[in-house]
Amino acid sequence: MPDHDRDHAPAVETRALRRTFAAPRNRPGAAVEALAGVDVRIERGEIFGLLGPNGAGKTTFIKILTTLLFPTSGEGRVAGHDVVRAAGEVRRRISLISGGESSGYGSLMVRECLWMYSQFYGIPAAIAWPRVDELLAVVGMTEQAHTRINRLSTGQRQRMNFARGFVSDPEVLFMDEPTLGMDVNAARALRGYVARWVRAKAGRTVLLTTHYMAEADELCDRLAIIDRGRVLACDSPAALRRQVQGGQHVELEVSVREGDGTGLPSLDGITAAWGAPHPERGTRTLKFRLPPECPLVDVLRQLEAQGVRVQGVATREASLEDVFIAVVGRGLEDTEVVK
Ligand SMILES: Nc1ncnc2c1ncn2[C@@H]1O[C@H](COP(=O)(O)OP(=O)(O)OP(=O)(O)O)[C@@H](O)[C@H]1O
Ligand SMILES: [Mg+2]
Structure with a gap:
């Protein structure tokens, strides 16, 4: 695809995306079809939600689009770049926040760690430091700026991960259950931030999964309801209702x-x-x-x-x-x- 076409490409596009997992050795024949042919098109500027029960394929979908997992067949593009053939191009434009996972370098301090991530993306210092400090305030962790990561509570660590997702100012931000296990106030504050962030600059896009119906309803411009690897409905929350x-x-x-x-x-x-x-x-x-x-x-x-x-x-x-x-x-x- 020529570059000028890519500028107009949707934020995310998948065609007949499939992923199967081989049967575990102790249960031959029980291969799992995690994605059974998913076609989704997400425009730039959208907050798009994936809603589905446990095992529906949400994380698998996000992992493929963030280049962490190969599809079995079909195609996925992020900002016009193929997730398999142009994985590097994709990675440069995205970030991933996983609510369930907590990463980071335990012996670093929170502010240092966020700075380090900004440097992975080559963000100039004059932009990176104020951004890191703003994000610390957004996630309510200004007081923990100089706390070592291995001293943080689970919820604080999750909030730091959330901040990390924004440090590189990605074109497409993927969030897999970003508010999982957060207290109500923290979750509400962070939802508000996501909504403001997307609208603040043209072209920013969010793809998130959530188990919280209210979160999907409040935040998403459009939603796909998925089950057993298939999209069963896809529309705005109001139209779905x-x-x-x-x-x-x-x-x-x-x-x-x-x-x-x-x-x-x-x-x-x-x-x-x-x-x-x-x-x-x-x-x-x-x-x-x-x-x-x-x-x-x-x-x-x-x-x-x-x-x-x-x-x-x-x-x-x-x-x-x-x-x-x-x-x-x-x-x-x-x-x-x-x-
Ligand atoms: N690495 C793997 N090996 C084998 N099977 C897997 C693997 N990862 C996922 N699966 C299977 O693929 C299916 C989809 O899993 P996935 O994690 O995408 O679901 P999910 O919608 O994110 O669920 P949850 O709401 O529980 O997070 C499930 O049946 C799961 O058991
Ligand atoms: Mg999941």
């Missing part, structure tokens, strides 16, 4: 008898799922979408007839979680779905 609208979302708090609580009541034309149990009240949440033609009182009568005692009723707009359940067929956490 519209897909499952046309019915009210109902949450009932119902009494759960001893030894029961896994079987779902059968409801005419309705797919219900168990939500969180409330052991202290002996109840559990039952969630479903109420079809427009079906009055809620009918459902309550059906439940009564099955001996289910309803203690509370809440209705609300469609959420991303509803979309997820509709598309994947199950929830992200301890939600069971019976059709």
Whole structure:
């Protein structure tokens, strides 16, 4: 691809991207298809999210695009550069923040370590030092600037990793569960920073994975819902929510008898799922979408007839979680779905 075309290339583009992992030696025949042909196009300037259950292929996708893993077949491009044939070009333009992992050189101090990363990318000192200090403030670690990395708490180390991702001012920033395990305030502050960072300069792009629906909803311009290595839906959070609208979302708090609580009541034309149990009240949440033609009182009568005692009723707009359940067929956490 000529250079002038690359300037207009999307931030990320994949075609029929596949990755299989060979069967482990003790379980022959059980090869895993982590990515089963993924086509995604992410424009520059977007915050794009990948949402999917454990093992869906999110990390595999990010690893291939960050050149840490080869695809089995298909193609991936970052800023117009092929992730296999032009891995060096790709690496120069990206960075990766992995929430689960904590790296760094233990005996260095936080500020030194961030400086060192800036130097890997050849950032001039007059830009690098103020950037390092700004990022320390952003992640709330100004006071730990001169703390050795091996003395940091897990959360502090994660925040340092987060800062590290921005030090090189990448064109495309990949984040694999960036706020995993962070406290609520830290996560919120860092989400705010990501949103401001992307908008502050044309062409910056973020691809992130998350398990937090609210994070995906709040932050992402578009989302791909993936499961078993396939993209099941891809659109803006609002458009995805519209897909499952046309019915009210109902949450009932119902009494759960001893030894029961896994079987779902059968409801005419309705797919219900168990939500969180409330052991202290002996109840559990039952969630479903109420079809427009079906009055809620009918459902309550059906439940009564099955001996289910309803203690509370809440209705609300469609959420991303509803979309997820509709598309994947199950929830992200301890939600069971019976059709
Ligand atoms: N190195 C590997 N060797 C063998 N199988 C692997 C390897 N890495 C991933 N897998 C398998 O590939 C599939 C996708 O894994 P991946 O880590 O991409 O999922 P994920 O969507 O990131 O999940 P999570 O939400 O748990 O982080 C899983 O079935 C996983 O067991
Ligand atoms: Mg993962």
